[in-house]
Amino acid sequence: MIVAIAVTQPQAPARQARRNSPMYRAWQRYRKNWFAVAGLIWVVIFFIIGIIGPWIAPYSYTYADFLHMHSGPSWQHWFGTDTVGYDVFSQILYSIRYALEIALGATCVSFLIGVILGLWAGLAGGIIDVIVMRAVDFMFALPSFFFALILMVLLGKGIFPMILAIGVPGWAGYARLIRSLVLAMRNGEMVEAARALGASQWHIARRYMFPNVVGSMVVSLAFGIPYDLTAQAGLSIVGMGLNPPMPSFGNMLAQAGANILGFPWLLYFPAGVFAITLLSFLFVADGLQEAFNPKGGV
Amino acid sequence: MSQPLLSIEDLRVEFDRGEDTVYAVNGVSFSIAEGETLGIVGESGSGKSVTLMSAIGLIRENGRIRSGRAMFQGTDLLKLSERQLEDIRGREIGVVFQDPMTSLNPVMRIGDQIMEAMLAHHFCSHREAFERTLQLLHEMGIPEPKARFRNYPHEFSGGMRQRIMIAIALACEPQLLIADEPTTALDVTVQMQILALLQEQRRKRNMSVAIITHDFGVATNFCDRIIVLYAGQIMEVADTGTFLRESAHPYTVGLKHSIIEIGHRARPLQPIPGMAPTITEMPHSCSFASRCPFAAERCRSELPQLREIGSGHWVACHRAEEVLADVI
Amino acid sequence: MSSEALLEVHEVSKRFRVQGRDLHAVEKVSFQLERGQTFGLVGESGSGKSTLGRLVLKLLEATEGRIVYQGKDITRLTQKQMRPLRQEMQIIFQDPMASMSPRMTIGMAIEDAMVIHKMGTKEERHKKVDELLERVGLPREVKWAYPHELSGGQLQRVGIARALSLNPKLVICDEPISALDVSIQVQVIQLLRELQRDYDLTYIFISHNLAVVEYLSDVVAVLYLGEVVEQAPAEELFSRPTHPYTQVLIQSILKMPGSMEERQALTPIQGEIPSPFNPPKGCPFHPRCPLAVDRCRTTKPERRNIGPNHAVACHLAT
Numbered sequence: 001m002i003v004a005i006a007v008t009q010p011q012a013p014a015r016q017a018r019r020n021s022p023m024y025r026a027w028q029r030y031r032k033n034w035f036a037v038a039g040l041i042w043v044v045i046f047f048i049i050g051i052i053g054p055w056i057a058p059y060s061y062t063y064a065d066f067l068h069m070h071s072g073p074s075w076q077h078w079f080g081t082d083t084v085g086y087d088v089f090s091q092i093l094y095s096i097r098y099a100l101e102i103a104l105g106a107t108c109v110s111f112l113i114g115v116i117l118g119l120w121a122g123l124a125g126g127i128i129d130v131i132v133m134r135a136v137d138f139m140f141a142l143p144s145f146f147f148a149l150i151l152m153v154l155l156g157k158g159i160f161p162m163i164l165a166i167g168v169p170g171w172a173g174y175a176r177l178i179r180s181l182v183l184a185m186r187n188g189e190m191v192e193a194a195r196a197l198g199a200s201q202w203h204i205a206r207r208y209m210f211p212n213v214v215g216s217m218v219v220s221l222a223f224g225i226p227y228d229l230t231a232q233a234g235l236s237i238v239g240m241g242l243n244p245p246m247p248s249f250g251n252m253l254a255q256a257g258a259n260i261l262g263f264p265w266l267l268y269f270p271a272g273v274f275a276i277t278l279l280s281f282l283f284v285a286d287g288l289q290e291a292f293n294p295k296g297g298v
Numbered sequence: 299m300s301q302p303l304l305s306i307e308d309l310r311v312e313f314d315r316g317e318d319t320v321y322a323v324n325g326v327s328f329s330i331a332e333g334e335t336l337g338i339v340g341e342s343g344s345g346k347s348v349t350l351m352s353a354i355g356l357i358r359e360n361g362r363i364r365s366g367r368a369m370f371q372g373t374d375l376l377k378l379s380e381r382q383l384e385d386i387r388g389r390e391i392g393v394v395f396q397d398p399m400t401s402l403n404p405v406m407r408i409g410d411q412i413m414e415a416m417l418a419h420h421f422c423s424h425r426e427a428f429e430r431t432l433q434l435l436h437e438m439g440i441p442e443p444k445a446r447f448r449n450y451p452h453e454f455s456g457g458m459r460q461r462i463m464i465a466i467a468l469a470c471e472p473q474l475l476i477a478d479e480p481t482t483a484l485d486v487t488v489q490m491q492i493l494a495l496l497q498e499q500r501r502k503r504n505m506s507v508a509i510i511t512h513d514f515g516v517a518t519n520f521c522d523r524i525i526v527l528y529a530g531q532i533m534e535v536a537d538t539g540t541f542l543r544e545s546a547h548p549y550t551v552g553l554k555h556s557i558i559e560i561g562h563r564a565r566p567l568q569p570i571p572g573m574a575p576t577i578t579e580m581p582h583s584c585s586f587a588s589r590c591p592f593a594a595e596r597c598r599s600e601l602p603q604l605r606e607i608g609s610g611h612w613v614a615c616h617r618a619e620e621v622l623a624d625v626i
Numbered sequence: 627m628s629s630e631a632l633l634e635v636h637e638v639s640k641r642f643r644v645q646g647r648d649l650h651a652v653e654k655v656s657f658q659l660e661r662g663q664t665f666g667l668v669g670e671s672g673s674g675k676s677t678l679g680r681l682v683l684k685l686l687e688a689t690e691g692r693i694v695y696q697g698k699d700i701t702r703l704t705q706k707q708m709r710p711l712r713q714e715m716q717i718i719f720q721d722p723m724a725s726m727s728p729r730m731t732i733g734m735a736i737e738d739a740m741v742i743h744k745m746g747t748k749e750e751r752h753k754k755v756d757e758l759l760e761r762v763g764l765p766r767e768v769k770w771a772y773p774h775e776l777s778g779g780q781l782q783r784v785g786i787a788r789a790l791s792l793n794p795k796l797v798i799c800d801e802p803i804s805a806l807d808v809s810i811q812v813q814v815i816q817l818l819r820e821l822q823r824d825y826d827l828t829y830i831f832i833s834h835n836l837a838v839v840e841y842l843s844d845v846v847a848v849l850y851l852g853e854v855v856e857q858a859p860a861e862e863l864f865s866r867p868t869h870p871y872t873q874v875l876i877q878s879i880l881k882m883p884g885s886m887e888e889r890q891a892l893t894p895i896q897g898e899i900p901s902p903f904n905p906p907k908g909c910p911f912h913p914r915c916p917l918a919v920d921r922c923r924t925t926k927p928e929r930r931n932i933g934p935n936h937a938v939a940c941h942l943a944t
Binding site: 341342455457458485486487488489490491493494497512513514515516518519520538539542543552553554556557558559560561562563567568569570571573574 | 670671777779780807808809810811812813815816819834835836837838840841860861864874875876878879880881882883884885886889890892893894895898899
């Protein structure tokens with residue numbers, strides 16, 4: 001006699017299944033986090049500005065209004081102008097685009113290198129694992145900002161060099177994360193069970209490992225972007241970023257710092273936008289982390 | 299058996315789980331007499347641990363006690379502050395958990411942990427605590443106490459760690475020892491050692507022991523009296539002799555029949571159908587009715603109260619007498 | 627050696643290299659298994675019983691010895707060559723939750739086994755999933771659920787359904803009921819028995835629960851520190867346990883007595899299982915053995931037959 005067991009939950013099966021899928025439940029948890037939702041809204045706005053910024057900017061970033069140099073906020077120049085007469089509001093809109101290009105580009109570069117090396121180390125093991133992990137240690141021991149500065153000197157200024165300068169030194173964290181996830185799973189019972197079913201390595205990687213690391217990878221990417229945003233601003237502040245008049249948060253903040261006493265709006269607006277943006281990215285990342293891993297961990 | 303040492307009255311505990319409230323303990327009342335060994339038996343989710351642990355203030359964050367009293371030596375434990383409870387736990391009431399690895403401090407020498415148990419409660423002087431620790435380690439059957447004093451938990455086997463946990467629990471000469479599945483994680487030969495140790499210590503110290511277990515074999519061989527829990531309610535209470543001879547609750551009877559023991563090779567199995575429910579509504583009928591071969595109309599509409607059908611033999615079943623007649 | 631043996635295991639050993647030291651997980655284990663039989667493996671933790679199960683399936687590679695499946699030596703097959711054979715040799719795990727991907731529905735998990743072996747069309751596979759779920763006593767709707775929504779007992783039924791989806795001949799049950807509640811354990815054992823009868827399955831049943839092993843098995847081997855100390859037909863082994871360790875194991879089980887007078891005295895044996903890194907000289911059980919004599923401390927007892935199909939590794943056994 002087999003006793004059928006009543007399962008109370010799945011009633012409208014297909015819809016119920018979707019509603020109980022891990023992704024859907026993650027989204028439910030995310031939605032409950034007010035900070036994360038607010039952060040996400042601002043991040044979306046930020047992206048939109050990044051794309052359409054140049055079209056909505058009232059002035060070109062090369063246009064200097066010599067009649068209104070270092071003037072405060074007005075109807076003509078919402079956020080005021082700087083010492084040369086550039087419109088701060090337009091500068092910010094352009095900066096967002098370049099900042100995003102560089103930060104996203106750099107994060108992608110780090111992530112790609114990190115995933116490839118991390119997967120390689122985790123799956124191959126042995127001497128390759130040792131070499132990759134020692135390289136990771138080396139990268140962590142070296143201040144990555146210093147590394148980026150050296151690369152900028154070697155590569156020259158510009159958007160693409162900045163992407164490489166920030167992206168290349170940043171792979172170590174991703175590599176370590178991916179390796180540890182792969183290792184934990186490779187020796188785990190889920191993969192053993194899949195092997196026992198007769199699954200090939202490729203099938204195991206695609207159907208079992210990948211879906212279970214997506215969450216962690218998204219979270220680590222979400223934390224990587226604000227880090228790279230800061231890094232690109234940092235490079236500009238020390239004069240190793242984009243050349244003026246190419247607008248960037250770093251250039252604006254550097255200039256504002258020099259003129260803090262007379263023209264405070266030069267600091268307030270760029271710094272404010274930049275700070276809100278960073279916070280928003282961090283809130284989103286935190287929200288994602290909690291959504292994917294309600295019990296903590298990466 | 300004399301007056302009760304700990305007496306739990308109409309305890310109700312609930313947990314938040316997402317949007318649901320899980321009613322983990324639904325009006326449980328029982329007492330532990332001085333010098334008595336009580337077995338609290340149930341399957342996972344029956345509320346067997348939650349009942350005792352919440353009575354001594356160990357309750358998870360998402361849980362709360364809705365009502366009830368837990369009288370211990372004239373004080374209601376449920377009314378005490380966390381500080382006051384800490385004074386009682388480890389001093390008057392010792393606790394042993396299933397997994398000693400998670401309850402021992404991994405970075406502290408085990409000797410220091412045992413001493414700490416005494417010093418924290420100002421049980422004795424530092425010098426005495428040291429002597430007593432060596433003595434306890436010896437009593438717990440840990441060879442070379444002096445050398446082992448300085449070892450860390452990971453340097454011991456599971457069985458030895460459980461002995462250390464027991465030493466900590468007994469350090470301040472408690473009157474009540476609560477052991478929550480103390481042998482579940484251990485191999486049978488080691489389980490036997492730990493149970494023998496507990497029995498020896500109980501006799502020597504004349505303390506009360508409440509052992510929480512899912513194993514009828516452990517409960518019936520070790521305890522004076524047995525309480526069977528199901529879905530947060532007491533199904534049956536009886537002294538072990540009565541329990542063995544004439545258990546009267548269909549759940550108890552069903553469990554007894556479904557245990558596979560050595561020598562059962564040719565016997566057909568008689569499993570209890572279905573599975574234990576998670577109680578997310580206050581029960582208004584018998585929680586076991588859906589799995590019960592004796593269930594009648596009344597069982598599905600009326601909550602059976604615990605009632606005494608023999609001396610000290612309490613059953614929460616409308617049809618206990620009929621069940622008993624069937625069994626005998 | 628009978629020719630119809632489904633599985634033959636010859637002197638199989640497994641040593642792990644851990645931090646420069648050899649861990650003897652399995653030492654020269656031999657047995658053979660006929661179709662439709664159940665071979666029980668009992669032992670305490672660290673006895674190597676789970677490792678042995680994985681060696682048979684070649685989820686781990688044996689250090690020494692030979693494994694012959696249906697007359698074919700599979701010891702030296704590569705993982706790739708093993709894959710088609712895996713259809714016939716399946717495993718049921720102790721913790722079904724850990725053995726399933728949390729991101730696959732139950733239906734996907736069961737179907738995936740058939741996808742791997744390119745069995746049937748999509749419709750046929752879905753139909754088979756429904757049939758299997760019904761066969762293991764679960765409603766069809768379960769296929770839409772994720773593992774976290776099911777109880778331990780339901781998940782174990784899913785684990786069984788997944789193993790059965792490939793129509794295996796040999797199923798290794800690695801502590802399939804240890805994580806379950808008593809009332810659910812019995813349901814699962816009953817299911818395993820029915821399936822064995824209906825599909826002519828051959829089981830290797832690994833458990834620390836002697837009573838359940840006795841109940842299910844035809845032949846039982848008792849493992850201690852990676853070695854078979856006693857092997858005999860189940861009835862024989864439990865009615866006439868000969869190795870002192872087998873006797874101790876059986877005595878250590880607390881049975882529910884019939885009355886207060888029949889309660890067992892709690893009489894433990896001394897000591898615990900020694901470290902497999904450095905097993906005792908002579909008989910591995912001698913430090914704990916109540917009967918040990920000098921010879922046990924110096925000479926390792928060979929396995930020898932003391933009756934038809936009853937083998938013991940003990941100097942004193944007769």
